Amino acid sequence: MIRKNFFQFVAERSADNITWFASEFKKQHGDKYSFGVYYGYPMEHSASLKRMLFSGHLGIQKVLNEAPLDIISCPASYSLRRLNLSHAYMNPVDSALLHGIMPILENDIRNYATKFFGDSSGTTVFSLRDSQLTSSKLNLLAAAHGTVVRYYAIIEGMDFFAPLPMIKSIAQENRLLMKLKPAPLGMKDQVAMVIDTMSWASCASPAFNDQITRKISELRDTLMRTGRSVAFITIDDWEKNAERWENVVIPLPGVLSQSRKEFLEKTFEKLPTLKLNDVFMVLRKGEKTLVCDDTKEVWQATALPQVLSSEMKNVWYVGGNFTAIWDGNKLDIKINDK
Secondary structure, eight states: OHHHHHHHHHHHHHHHHHHHHHHHHHHHHTTSSOOEEEOOOTTOOSSOHHHHHHHTGGGHHHHHHHSOOSEEEEEOGGGGGSTTTOOOOSSOHHHHHHTTOEEEEEEOOOOGGGTTOOBTTBOOOOSHHHHHHHHHHHHHHHHHHTOEEEEOOOSTTOOTTOSHHHHHHHHHHHHHHTTOOOOOTTOTTOEEEEEOGGGGGGOOGGGGOHHHHHHHHHHHHHHTTSSSOEEEEEHHHHHHTGGGOSEEEEEOSSOOOHHHHHHHHHHSOOOOOOOTTOOEEEEETTSOOEEESOHHHHHHHHSOTTTGGGTTOOEEEEOSSEEEEEOSSOEEEEEOOO
């Protein structure tokens, strides 16, 4: 209980600080300026859940609910080192959209222009082709959610995107992106990744197991291999819009409250007994709820029939009028012009 109260305090204080600062800014400036924050990585646990617990990132749900934000920003490409170079959002992008907050995806790939610079944020991309391909994937990820992309240079004096071939590539990408429409929330076959971050404050020692936290991190990328459109959303926002989704996956590194469990049972069916170190729960209307501890089990339970033969090979970007498939080598984009 002491542990839970401490980490909940850290998360709530972090969220309250942001809410207070945003409120004061709005009092001072009104709508003259847009106000935004770069708020943590509540969906990135590849190193350790301790990072989430001590940094206050678990307060993301409270921030979205209460802070008067216009913009929220996060990187996506850190996870290029996950699941054979896939990637997804680090915060619940679709919750931001439901709150009228503009999400910004930061494209901070280490592209070929800086091949001699490596750091802890990921593998440096060594060729122009790979740089352009990675940029395309991040753009399609953003397009599928209707969000903005910010091109980001990290090393002082070096702009990752300054070389002319990259500028031309970005211009060409922009012409394509103007034709693409985002996936509507609750579109047919969509799967929602629902996160209840504040419940993670109750984690005991099993949840600090690196294998478990890596699986939680990889869930985002796993769901993008199901052939489905993916919505990333907080449990608060899912409860308000539960009728939209027939397929839901919830990472379980902590303990869901009794009220959460009761709502889930009203929406789906009676839940199995949950243990503290359970990792995932897969809920599908009309089917038995599945509790599992492996991302491949989640994939097998949620992948569309035509995808199951690919063995999690292909990453799908599904928008309102387009589908793109990346097989680890080439990117195949199909636009429905109807």
